Amino acid sequence: MELPGRRSTPNRESRVARVAVDVVIKPEILDPQGKAILAALGRGGHSGVLAVRQGKHFDLEVDESVSDEDLEEIAGTLLANPVIETWTVTRLDEVSASPAAALPGAAAGEDAAVLR
């Protein structure tokens, strides 16, 4: 069974790296979601939270052919919209190529099969 969201089972020999890309709306641009969440936290009694900005978080798995420059390009052209967003790229721990290990708690189940 092919796992969803994966190009193919990577070569067992190759190293697969996990990369996190965080994309946030530029500070001068309105973040209506952050605003709504802050208000909800206030109503819920969490007045110690002073500010909230919401952005996107991407978990990537890349093989060793992907350089840092590639990652910057991917982030800046596809994952983020440079007109309104900024981003950070973080390489996490290198992980083994076993698909099961790459995703935390990825238990095969009915859903995995439906994910087409």
Add this chain to the structure above:
Amino acid sequence: MELPGRRSTPNRESRVARVAVDVVIKPEILDPQGKAILAALGRGGHSGVLAVRQGKHFDLEVDESVSDEDLEEIAGTLLANPVIETWTVTRLDEVSASPAAALPGAAAGEDAAVLR
């Protein structure tokens, strides 16, 4: 002037902490956005990217009244839906209460204030 998107200008004496909360959809649940991005990366020649999952990233500023348990509760009851998502809470550097310092790269006061 009251700062927008901020409950109030924090007391200059108090410490403000930055917290990142990353929320991702559980692996067994379809992530159509991640799938679409992976396909677009393939078309764009980035075949070294093997998997993509999209989630949410929250930047919070909290005062010292907010404990780690509070953060867990905020993440688990509001920011994430435990039925479909998992989350991680990361306390970043403690920052001073000066709004300007609260956001990375917030060079001018203008940017930091726009947390709405």
Add this chain to the structure above:
Amino acid sequence: MTGSTGTVPGTGTAPVQDTVAQAARTPDARQPFRELGLKDDEYERIREILGRRPSDAELAMYSVMWSEHCSYKSSKVHLRYFGETTTEAMRSVMLAGIGENAGVVDIGDGWAVTFKVESHNHPSYVEPYQGAATGVGGIVRDILAMGARPVAVMDQLRFGPADAPDSQRVVPGVVAGVGGYGNSLGLPNIGGEVVFDPSYAGNPLVNAACIGVLRAADMYTAHASGAGNKVILYGSRTGLDGIGGVSVLASESFASGSGGDRKKLPSVQVGDPFAEKVLIECTLEIFRAGIVVGIQDLGGAGLSCATSELAAAGDGGMAVDLDRVPLRASGMTAAEILSSESQERMCAVVEPDKVDAFLAVCAKWEVEADVIGEVTDTGRLVITHHGEVVVDVPPRTVAHWGPVYERPVERPDFQDALRDNGSGSLARPAAGELPALILRMAASPNLCSRAWITDQYDRYVRGNTVLAQPADAGIVRVSDDVPGGPGDPDRPLSRRGLAMSTDCNSRYTLLDPYTGAQLALAEAYRNVATTGAVPLAVTDCLNFGSPEDPGVMWQFQQAVRGLADGCVELGIPVTGGNVSFYNQTGATAILPTPVVGVLGVIDDVTRRTVPGIGHDTGESLLLLGT
């Protein structure tokens, strides 16, 4: 009210701000008026009006208000033709016409309708989703400002070739933006257009229309009268987004630059449809409570426009204290606060004893509201910031004294060749080729199903949509949203409905702008009439290239005349519209695209004609006309 509330922070690091006093002291200080889009003679004119150089804040105000987008400086002399040709009979249905936020038409039974089309072309090229979304947001606020409940939207789209690489970015983004915003407002999308043509490749057109319904007696106009009345800004906070959008983006070029030395800011506005939905309900509740004198939406040119237009339409002056404007960013200059195009804001004039009631309604909807000034009897618009006067101008000079240009008009040389290049020389398909030809045509981007687009738009919400896609005109039942709520037994459902269609074939318009505009009018008129509705009034959105090109001005002049003459012929008035110039890539203009919208009324929506042929066997097929 005097500007005594704020003082310059004594940090010593705060930038010295240009004030009116400073402007008087330093008459020769150089100002970046050209970067703000003002011509030398326009700048001179401002100095003449003020008897001194303008302060930075004044310069910002004049430059946005005198931009093509806000002042109609190139189109004004031609648009007058609409007024000149409107007869008394045509005028009789109009409660408000050109010049108001939107035209208002009497539809009988005490109901009135306001409707308008507007463009958001350039922003939608830069950032398709947000550009299109805020385009919808802007036109909806225009309608709301008339005191009407917005009841439906439509969108008119023009893109480059469907298979062009940039179309993959622009088309889905624009459609998602139109849907994302309109759907979240709960406004049914009842129709529109999509056309693909190479001339739009670097300059897509995103026009959006909105229809609103009000009781004729409840019409509001934007004016600030009555010295002592309070000026209230409510809605979202004012931030740095969209600064320079009007003077730079919506006029001369895509190049950005706000003129000051503030670092470059993106000239995009980000919409918050949720904030707008709440703003709509809050504003309608304010209208219902009768606690407002006049109201104005904040669109292009933000507070510059709202304050100067409100004051100019009133009977005195206005004093505004910018320290009371709730901001999203610290350290904003007066010029920035005045030019910000932050979305989802409105400005109201309220009698002092109604202010508390006004603020209470805002609090109920969790809408931020602040008194930022008051109406005065000075005849001047005086704006203070940090305790100093930064603007002191006669409001009409900002709002209405913009330059008026008689741009050169010249029929292009290519026009004859174009006209003579008829279809006569084209090969005719043999009879046997027709089936394949029809299939090819049906599959072409300009003729194929629009379901990919219309499936992303909510056409059902509010429950009054009687016709929408694939009909040629949309129909909404006049709202039953009246006291007592939907289906109130004391208020039986109205059977009255509104029909609207917008059309434009820009290839026809290129061949002959005069006739092209008339064909657009005729098509929209027919589309409304064939639903069973009676056409009543017209709005338009005139999308053209650079007015500095005499050939484009000729197209524009011809299209206006054609449309106006056609309206006389049909006996229905143009009640308002919008002009969008500078739609070109380099020296190449888009096809002249005068989008025409016709509004009609149907007395009994149950009698509307449903589109399509052959619902029942045995029906006859008749061909009418020539």
Add this chain to the structure above:
Amino acid sequence: MDGDPAGRGVRVAGGGAARCRGRRGRGGAPVTATAPASGGPRIGVITFPGTLDDVDAARAVRYAGAEPVSLWHADADLRGVDAVVVPGGFSYGDYLRAGAIAAQAPVMRSVIDAARGGLPVLGICNGFQVLCEAGLLPGALVRNSGLKFVCRDQWLRVENTSSPWTTRYEPGAEILVPLKNAEGRYVADRSVLDELEGEGRVLFRYIGGGTADGPVPDTGNPNGALRDIAGICSADGRVAALMPHPEHAIDPLTGPTDDGLGIFLSVLDGLGVAA
């Protein structure tokens, strides 16, 4: 299977709740609202900031013969209503997650309590999302698999006709109602899905998009919902929710059919017995 079968006490309003497929959605006079007798059933309709289809839900309640009572998100008082509808829209802009912020509103705390005490509650679209986020129904609704907002006429099969909200339908009835959402894909753990199926708590399943003439082939599930689930209910059946909009199918003038009216008539039948 055209026509209303006799003998089940069908109350006809505006052509009656469709138990069947095949009514063509054109023509027909608008149903005149029947004024409910005072003291008759009252059904609450909640408005959150950003709620859109509250006017439609109120209209549907009125069409069915009950009195709609508007309930405000910030007000915990349910005003003594006999049932509650949580309508569609984008409460709080759908920011964060659809329904997440609304689920914490004061009115929802009262709804949760009342539902535990047996008050019938119907969630429509955003209301379904709110009920899941509030823990009244299992599972969650996530982004449509096609990533786009989908507005279309949707055929559904009524899978359970014994819940208080579905008694007016014949077993296996197929109905056509509008669907419009961006986050309508129902997901839940397999064990939850099995439980729902086992207990007959799947109320509606997607069949396909189409017209009053019938579903168009290959258009089945509009959003990737697991097991084609369009609507579910609580163990006692009294809390029910669906993504499609029955309140937009109460009159062929403004919707594809009047098939949706049956939901509102069903709950009134139950209340009538109780009253």
